[in-house]
Amino acid sequence: MKILVATEKPFAKAAVDGITDIATKAGHEVARLEKYTSKEELYAAVADADALIVRSDKVTKEVIDAAKNLKIVVRAGAGYDNLDLAACSERGIVAMNTPGQNSNAVAELALGMMVYISRNCFTPGTGTELKGKTIGIHAYGHVGKLVANLAKGFGMNVMAFDPFVPAEKIAADGVKVASSIEELYSSCNFVSLHIPATPQTKGSIGYALLSKMPKGGCLVNTARKEVINEAEMVKVLSEREDLKYITDIAPENAAEMAEKFGKRFFATPKKQGAETAEANINAGLAAANQIVKFFATGDRTFQLNK
Ligand code: 3PG
Numbered sequence: 001m002k003i004l005v006a007t008e009k010p011f012a013k014a015a016v017d018g019i020t021d022i023a024t025k026a027g028h029e030v031a032r033l034e035k036y037t038s039k040e041e042l043y044a045a046v047a048d049a050d051a052l053i054v055r056s057d058k059v060t061k062e063v064i065d066a067a068k069n070l071k072i073v074v075r076a077g078a079g080y081d082n083l084d085l086a087a088c089s090e091r092g093i094v095a096m097n098t099p100g101q102n103s104n105a106v107a108e109l110a111l112g113m114m115v116y117i118s119r120n121c122f123t124p125g126t127g128t129e130l131k132g133k134t135i136g137i138h139a140y141g142h143v144g145k146l147v148a149n150l151a152k153g154f155g156m157n158v159m160a161f162d163p164f165v166p167a168e169k170i171a172a173d174g175v176k177v178a179s180s181i182e183e184l185y186s187s188c189n190f191v192s193l194h195i196p197a198t199p200q201t202k203g204s205i206g207y208a209l210l211s212k213m214p215k216g217g218c219l220v221n222t223a224r225k226e227v228i229n230e231a232e233m234v235k236v237l238s239e240r241e242d243l244k245y246i247t248d249i250a251p252e253n254a255a256e257m258a259e260k261f262g263k264r265f266f267a268t269p270k271k272q273g274a275e276t277a278e279a280n281i282n283a284g285l286a287a288a289n290q291i292v293k294f295f296a297t298g299d300r301t302f303q304l305n306k
Contacts, residue, residue, distance in 0.1 A: 001028045001295055002069075003288070004049035006042055008057050009270070010034040011076075012277040015284035019053065022288040026296065039063075046070065051295075053287045054082070056271070059095075061087040072294050074302075076283040077102055077274055078142065079224060081197040085305040094294065096302040098286040100142040102279035107146035109248060109273050110192050110222045111154065113266075117218055117246045121263045128216075131155035136178065136188030140165045143222070144194040148175050159188055186212040190220055197224035206232030213243060221247035222273045237261050248273050 003023050005016065020030045033045040043066035046052060052059070052073040059073055064087040075083055075097045088095040111130075119127035135151045137144040137160035148158045152174070160170050161178040170177050178184035185191055191213070195201045206229030210219060221228065230251050237243055237257070243264065250267035251257060257265045274283065293299040 001050035001071075002031060002048060003028050003051040003053065003291060004031045004033060004046055005053045005284075006033045006036070006045060006057055007053075007055050008034075008036055009055055009275075011055075011284045012280040014277055015280035018281060018285045019288040022285060022292060026292040028292070028295070042066075051291045053284070053291070055274075056082050059083045059088075064088060064091055064093065067093075072096070072291055074098065074287040074290055076287040079196050080304055081224065081226070083304070089305045093305075094300060094303050095305045096287075096290055096294075096300075097304060098283045098290065099302065101283040101286045102274035102276075103142035103146055105276040105279035106143045106222050106273035107150055108276075110143075110147050110220055111150045113220055113222070113246045113248070114190055114192075114218070117220075117244055117263075117266060121266055123263065130190075133157070133189040134159060134187060136161065136184040136191040137175070137194065138162075138181070138184060138191055139194040139196075139223075140170050140175075141194055144192070145173065147192050147194070148173060156190075159184060181209065182212060185209045185217075186214070189214060189216060190218050192220045193223040193227065195223055195227055197226040202226045203229045205229065207236050210236040210243065211240065216242050216244075218244040218246065221245070221249060223249070225249040225251050233257075234260070237264065 005019060023030045036042055042063055046063060046067040048069055049067055050069050050071050052070060053076055055076055061084050070093050072094045078097060078099050080097045083095050085095055114130055131154060134157040137148050140160045140162035151158050159176040159178050161181050161184040167177045205227050230253050246266045248268045248271050254267045290302060
């Protein structure tokens with residue numbers, strides 16, 4: 001079988017070598033399309049692929065239509081808002097992700113971003129410490145749980161809100177459970193976002209929640225830009241000169257925000273959350289192993305379009 005690794009943002013060499021090794025040992029062939037700049041390049045590369053590994057690359061209906069032999073697509077990572085699951089299902093293509101594999105990298109970045117913004121984006125002047133502050137974990141999945149743990153190491157108080165995780169499970173980690181999303185935002189100096197981008201969450205973080213944050217509050221986004229209502233973000237940061245926003249996914253209006261809000265706003269130039277050798281290796285090799293197992297035994301663990 002031919003496995004195409006299509007990554008606009010390439011994996012580290014060790015991850016590519018590992019994927020190739022796993023695939024070739026199982027008798028498969030690996031092709032690579034990296035740093036591509038047009039959709040047409042992806043359409044051409046996927047034409048004869050039996051399996052596809054991607055990162056945040058968009059696997060649209062057009063990509064699926066161009067991939068006549070495709071049987072499986074694996075998003076090497078957690079968020080799968082880049083996959084058109086309906087188009088996959090229509091063609092009987094199995095879609096998977098690799099949950100948890102790059103979580104530690106994202107969690108470490110969330111804490112790093114909190115330190116960065118608390119120290120005036122590393123410019124001269126007096127900053128603040130994380131110790132003794134309260135962090136709210138908005139969604140307690142793989143990344144949220146790790147952020148909670150790291151935050152405890154910094155001496156922070158940790159609270160979480162996740163209607164999909166039983167409260168006892170969150171409390172068992174020594175984390176206070178917020179009874180509502182409003183309680184989370186109104187109680188926490190930092191809120192760290194870990195919600196996926198879905199029709200329900202898109203644009204859901206805006207004025208109503210952010211204006212509840214205590215003085216000096218900071219939103220930390222290592223999730224998705226789509227969950228933010230950007231116009232309302234501008235409004236609340238304009239009205240509340242104490243609030244801050246740091247994000248790993250630059251908003252559409254990043255230039256406007258940088259100009260208006262100075263050191264109260266920072267966006268990484270390109271999403272860095274999973275950009276570590278370790279995360280690339282974990283997610284990339286997991287994707288390769290899942291594909292090999294699928295072709296060998298029909299295993300569908302981690303299938304998203306059931
Ligand atoms: C994920 O959902 O796994 C992260 O956002 C990482 O995305 P990336 O593979 O594009 O870095």
